[in-house]
Amino acid sequence: MHISITFKRMESSDHVKAHVHEKFDRLDKMFDSPAEAELVLSMEKLRNIAEMRLSSDKIRIHAREESEKNMYAAIDSLSDKVKMQVKKYKDKQSRHLAGDKQSIKTEMVEPDIA
Numbered sequence: 001m002h003i004s005i006t007f008k009r010m011e012s013s014d015h016v017k018a019h020v021h022e023k024f025d026r027l028d029k030m031f032d033s034p035a036e037a038e039l040v041l042s043m044e045k046l047r048n049i050a051e052m053r054l055s056s057d058k059i060r061i062h063a064r065e066e067s068e069k070n071m072y073a074a075i076d077s078l079s080d081k082v083k084m085q086v087k088k089y090k091d092k093q094s095r096h097l098a099g100d101k102q103s104i105k106t107e108m109v110e111p112d113i114a
Helices: 014-030 071-098 101-108
Strands: 002-008 036-044 047-055 060-067
Touching: 002 014, 014 036, 014 071, 036 071, 047 071, 060 071
Parallel strands: 002 036
Antiparallel strands: 036 047, 047 060
């Protein structure tokens, strides 16, 4: 997964970058094709804001989280939110592709009358 990080109204930090890579590199296992992520970390007054746009082959996700504690809390909650969205998309795709095959087979088989 390729992650580009942009800092707005704050200094860039190697610790924050390492934390971002630690959290979001785990998501790479969930995708079949390479993914691109754009992460914007900003500060507005007392709020720490983490915003992400994630795109892969067929999936596009946009998520935003705010925290008054620190930037690490915003990144953690954003990671959880994106992970849930990816799981939801994957579940929806697997249910769509699976269909209801068992009911089709049972309708086509005619019962034997003895």
